[in-house]
Amino acid sequence: MAIIDRAGRSDRADLPTANRRPRRTPVGWLREHIVLIAGLLALFYLLIPNIVVVVLSFNRPEGRFNYNWNEFSVDAWTNPCAVAGMCDTLAVSLRIAVLSTLAAVVLGTLAAFALSRHRFRGRGGTNVLIFFPMATPEVVMGSALLALFVNMTIVPLGFWTILIAHIMFLLSYVIVTVKARLAVLDPRLEEAAMDLYADERTTFWRVTFPLALPGIVAAGLLAFALSFDDFIITNFNAGSEVTFPMFVWGAAQRGMPPQVNVIGTMMFVAALAAVVIGQFAGRRRRMR
Amino acid sequence: MSTLPAEPLGSLVQPGQPDIPPPRARLRSRRLPYLLLLPALAWLAVFFVVPTITLFSTSLQTGSIYEGYTLTFSFSNYLDAWTRFWPQMLRSLLYAGSATLMAVLIAYPLAYSMAFKAGRWRNVLLILVIAPFFTSFLIRTLAWKTILADNSIVVELLNALGITDVLSLVGLTTGDRVLATPLAVITGLTYNHLPFMILPLYAALERLDIRLIEAASDLYASPFAAFRKVTLPLSMPGLVAGTLLTFIPACGDFINAELLGSMPATAMIGNAIDAQFLRVLDYPSAAALSFTLMVGVVTIVSLYVRRAGTERLL
Amino acid sequence: MSDPIRIAGDAALRLVSLSKRFGDVVAVDGIDLTIPAGSFFALLGPSGCGKTTTLRMIAGLEEPTSGQILIGDVDLAGQKPYRRPVNTVFQNYALFPHLDVYQNVAFGLRRRGIRDVAAQVEQMLAMVELTGYGKRRPSQLSGGQQQRVAVARALINQPSVLLLDEPLGALDLKLRRQMQLELKRIQSEVGTTFVHVTHDQEEAMTMADTVAVMNDGRIEQLGSPVELYEHPKTTFAANFLGQSNLIDGAVESTDGDLAIVAVPGGRLAVPLDRMPGTSQVHVGVRPEKLTLTPADQAESIPSHHNRLSAVVVETRFLGVSTEYIVRILSGQRLAIFVQNAGQPDQLAPGADVSVSWDPAHTFALDVRQAADAGLDHAGVPA
Numbered sequence: 001m002a003i004i005d006r007a008g009r010s011d012r013a014d015l016p017t018a019n020r021r022p023r024r025t026p027v028g029w030l031r032e033h034i035v036l037i038a039g040l041l042a043l044f045y046l047l048i049p050n051i052v053v054v055v056l057s058f059n060r061p062e063g064r065f066n067y068n069w070n071e072f073s074v075d076a077w078t079n080p081c082a083v084a085g086m087c088d089t090l091a092v093s094l095r096i097a098v099l100s101t102l103a104a105v106v107l108g109t110l111a112a113f114a115l116s117r118h119r120f121r122g123r124g125g126t127n128v129l130i131f132f133p134m135a136t137p138e139v140v141m142g143s144a145l146l147a148l149f150v151n152m153t154i155v156p157l158g159f160w161t162i163l164i165a166h167i168m169f170l171l172s173y174v175i176v177t178v179k180a181r182l183a184v185l186d187p188r189l190e191e192a193a194m195d196l197y198a199d200e201r202t203t204f205w206r207v208t209f210p211l212a213l214p215g216i217v218a219a220g221l222l223a224f225a226l227s228f229d230d231f232i233i234t235n236f237n238a239g240s241e242v243t244f245p246m247f248v249w250g251a252a253q254r255g256m257p258p259q260v261n262v263i264g265t266m267m268f269v270a271a272l273a274a275v276v277i278g279q280f281a282g283r284r285r286r287m288r
Numbered sequence: 289m290s291t292l293p294a295e296p297l298g299s300l301v302q303p304g305q306p307d308i309p310p311p312r313a314r315l316r317s318r319r320l321p322y323l324l325l326l327p328a329l330a331w332l333a334v335f336f337v338v339p340t341i342t343l344f345s346t347s348l349q350t351g352s353i354y355e356g357y358t359l360t361f362s363f364s365n366y367l368d369a370w371t372r373f374w375p376q377m378l379r380s381l382l383y384a385g386s387a388t389l390m391a392v393l394i395a396y397p398l399a400y401s402m403a404f405k406a407g408r409w410r411n412v413l414l415i416l417v418i419a420p421f422f423t424s425f426l427i428r429t430l431a432w433k434t435i436l437a438d439n440s441i442v443v444e445l446l447n448a449l450g451i452t453d454v455l456s457l458v459g460l461t462t463g464d465r466v467l468a469t470p471l472a473v474i475t476g477l478t479y480n481h482l483p484f485m486i487l488p489l490y491a492a493l494e495r496l497d498i499r500l501i502e503a504a505s506d507l508y509a510s511p512f513a514a515f516r517k518v519t520l521p522l523s524m525p526g527l528v529a530g531t532l533l534t535f536i537p538a539c540g541d542f543i544n545a546e547l548l549g550s551m552p553a554t555a556m557i558g559n560a561i562d563a564q565f566l567r568v569l570d571y572p573s574a575a576a577l578s579f580t581l582m583v584g585v586v587t588i589v590s591l592y593v594r595r596a597g598t599e600r601l602l
Numbered sequence: 603m604s605d606p607i608r609i610a611g612d613a614a615l616r617l618v619s620l621s622k623r624f625g626d627v628v629a630v631d632g633i634d635l636t637i638p639a640g641s642f643f644a645l646l647g648p649s650g651c652g653k654t655t656t657l658r659m660i661a662g663l664e665e666p667t668s669g670q671i672l673i674g675d676v677d678l679a680g681q682k683p684y685r686r687p688v689n690t691v692f693q694n695y696a697l698f699p700h701l702d703v704y705q706n707v708a709f710g711l712r713r714r715g716i717r718d719v720a721a722q723v724e725q726m727l728a729m730v731e732l733t734g735y736g737k738r739r740p741s742q743l744s745g746g747q748q749q750r751v752a753v754a755r756a757l758i759n760q761p762s763v764l765l766l767d768e769p770l771g772a773l774d775l776k777l778r779r780q781m782q783l784e785l786k787r788i789q790s791e792v793g794t795t796f797v798h799v800t801h802d803q804e805e806a807m808t809m810a811d812t813v814a815v816m817n818d819g820r821i822e823q824l825g826s827p828v829e830l831y832e833h834p835k836t837t838f839a840a841n842f843l844g845q846s847n848l849i850d851g852a853v854e855s856t857d858g859d860l861a862i863v864a865v866p867g868g869r870l871a872v873p874l875d876r877m878p879g880t881s882q883v884h885v886g887v888r889p890e891k892l893t894l895t896p897a898d899q900a901e902s903i904p905s906h907h908n909r910l911s912a913v914v915v916e917t918r919f920l921g922v923s924t925e926y927i928v929r930i931l932s933g934q935r936l937a938i939f940v941q942n943a944g945q946p947d948q949l950a951p952g953a954d955v956s957v958s959w960d961p962a963h964t965f966a967l968d969v970r971q972a973a974d975a976g977l978d979h980a981g982v983p984a
Binding site (some may be wrong): 046049107110118120136141143175229232261 | 322323325327328329331332335336338339340343394395398399400401402405413415416417418419421422425426427429430432434435437483532536537540543547558562565566571574575582585589
């Protein structure tokens with residue numbers, strides 16, 4: 001990659017260059033690096049709970065609640081499904097996440113193409129409408145949907161209402177993510193394709209879609225994570241169905257087993273791995 | 289062109305995109321955009337717009353779960369709900385505001401470091417900021433119960449340094465405890481929404497041309513003055529976006545209050561709505577509160593849209 | 603898979619009354635142009651003159667409001683870009699980032715259903731001197747290399763016309779000069795009609811066989827570089843290509859095949875066949891055609907030469923030459939380029955001089971044309 005990037009920033013980005021004076025005193029060193037230190041502290045603040053989750057997964061709690069360290073044990077790791085019903089809720093959450101992601105990605109991608117490539121009346125209004133589910137507090141959306149489902153008893157509360165609710169709030173995120181990717185897509189590439197004897201359909205499948213794909217994949221991953229982890233909206237519309245976050249919520253009242261931490265750790269590792277792989281795949285594709 | 293880390297917040301978080309000309313208007317296929325848009329829009333219309341209307345109508349009904357509800361256009365439901373729950377509403381604003389402020393103070397140095405001082409580590413930092421976001425936030429929030437437990441290192445340290453006494457005076461903590469106090473709730477709120485503050489800020493700062501700061505230095509500005517006069521104003525769009533994305537969800541949150549606070553002393557409006565809907569089953573009051581919250585959000589967003597335009601939203 | 607229209611043989615490209623409006627704005631105003639087959643043709647003009655729009659209409663990326671685009675007898679206007687035997691080299695190269703060089707170059711052939719592309723791709727890469735780069739991605743190439751891939755990608759399809767949209771704009775000076783020679787070489791090797799759009803008059807003059815100067819959606823003048831330079835027909839052409847001195851005057855009389863024009867400070871002779879036919883004219887002469895003689899040596903000037911007395915105001919040493927700015931009687935300033943041929947003395951500001959030149963180098967333009975057409979605010983060619 002270029003040494004000087006677009007903003008004129010060089011790799012050794014220490015600034016402001018005009019004010020640099022050698023700082024030999026500890027106070028001086030502190031002053032110069034204060035921002036960096038604060039930043040690192042912030043990062044620490046962000047990551048501490050994750051570290052606690054991981055550590056506590058290796059705990060054998062004293063009582064019903066796994067909040068305080070007692071003694072080291074790998075019991076939870078060797079018997080992850082020992083807790084009654086937890087793995088069932090995991091399966092439910094996974095099913096919902098996969099289905100809602102698929103639906104949201106398909107509908108959302110179509111909409112993203114419409115919004116970013118075409119000018120039509122109502123475009124501004126549609127943009128605002130799509131923004132709202134992201135900005136509205138989940139309590140409001142969840143309770144509103146509950147009110148709807150209760151009033152219109154066509155669909156009983158349960159798996160399907162959860163699915164419907166998830167697709168609803170995932171749409172906005174998918175549309176925003178895909179739109180962002182389409183915005184950076186140079187339209188002249190499509191012109192070049194047509195100039196080189198590709199008709200509209202071929203241009204789409206050979207140029208537009210492959211270039212939009214990273215955005216679509218990113219949207220899918222985001223949607224999956226948001227769906228799997230959702231609690232508030234799900235809780236309102238679940239009826240008698242139980243998803244994993246709902247299980248955790250109940251566990252916070254009834255008794256928190258370390259297996260929950262095990263799942264939490266696995267999710268963290270999986271997310272980390274997915275992001276790292278994504279970065280590497282992107283870099284390797286550029287190198288080849 | 290790494291897409292994964294910064295995608296969630298759309299164009300708010302576009303690090304350094306090249307100058308791309310706007311798409312030429314396709315005048316030929318007039319109907320195509322509507323067709324593409326229809327499924328998603330229909331879904332949102334049925335499952336977002338209609339429920340909102342239903343919510344509004346529910347808030348104007350009277351009755352009970354046993355007798356059934358009738359639409360009586362009783363706007364008095366709103367007055368009733370406000371008089372009963374104004375402490376929660378106020379608390380929501382207060383907590384959300386404090387959390388937003390704390391988030392700014394914590395996020396800015398981190399975003400600044402990432403944008404200007406990170407160099408090769410920038411991607412690693414981005415990963416570290418985003419990855420926790422993808423793991424079950426309930427579990428992570430519960431981890432704060434451990435961190436802020438009465439006998440934890442953190443709390444013992446705070447007690448030893450006398451900080452908790454100072455905080456008690458302000459009403460943020462009670463006695464020696466941090467858990468089940470407003471401070472715990474605010475801490476949880478801050479933590480949960482931190483990525484939403486960091487990413488827009490980072491995007492705005494990353495786009496900043498470093499030569500502007502160098503120019504300020506050249507014109508005799510001290511580092512702090514350069515920050516105040518150049519960096520801060522130019523990062524404003526990111527700051528505003530981050531504030532919106534933090535304050536609004538924080539207002540409606542109830543998980544932090546329930547897990548880290550103690551009812552009813554730290555109850556927020558979210559808790560009230562949840563309780564009214566699912567436990568007390570007083571749908572009209574719950575709906576009234578809910579709709580009030582909704583209107584608040586719409587107002588704030590509208591003001592933002594008015595100033596920034598609809599395209600900047602996404 | 604599309605089959606583009608095939609046009610046999612050497613067919614000329616003709617634009618007939620071609621127009622393009624964007625709402626109220628007329629970008630291209632009914633231009634007529636014939637570009638001979640196999641020539642290197644340049645469309646020259648400042649930004650916003652409509653040259654890129656014209657090019658895009660030929661490529662099919664823009665629909666004309668009216669007019670025809672003919673290659674031979676076939677009217678291409680209304681045809682989709684993928685049906686036209688025309689290929690484009692885009693300004694930012696527009697290489698497909700998700701494909702490597704080989705796949706980029708082979709793209710057009712594959713879309714036409716041709717399977718065995720290896721030999722042709724290798725041949726093209728060799729022609730643009732990028733053998734062995736097939737597996738690289740566009741992002742791994744320098745600007746110059748990307749540009750060559752773009753040329754290869756277009757030429758491999760053997761189009762009837764190759765369109766180049768300011769392809770050298772993003773390159774630095776040295777590379778640009780190099781690529782100008784490259785493109786010229788390739789064009790003579792392959793023999794395809796090249797239509798090159800540029801705002802750089804030096805580029806147009808060095809590369810093209812024929813140049814059309816465009817301004818405000820219209821063609822100001824069409825001709826070979828030499829003809830355009832030595833015989834500009836409009837003030838725009840005179841100022842946009844190189845530099846011109848324009849002195850206003852009134853036609854007085856004729857003397858054989860010369861017209862005599864009265865200007866402040868004297869009389870100037872202009873060849874009759876260069877006169878625009880109006881009574882008031884701009885008398886024009888290029889700075890390098892002028893000779894500066896110190897006032898006390900004025901007798902050495904040939905008697906039939908035009909001459910004006912002046913005072914040196916400024917001198918600028920340009921290495922190859924020295925530019926003198928002198929002020930004539932009316933207060934107008936003239937520019938003179940004197941080649942640094944090793945003459946010992948340099949005239950200093952304040953010196954009294956005589957500016958003289960051979961009348962054969964004079965041209966004249968209708969005075970109603972704006973004297974500053976083709977210049978930007980700083981008085982520099984736009």
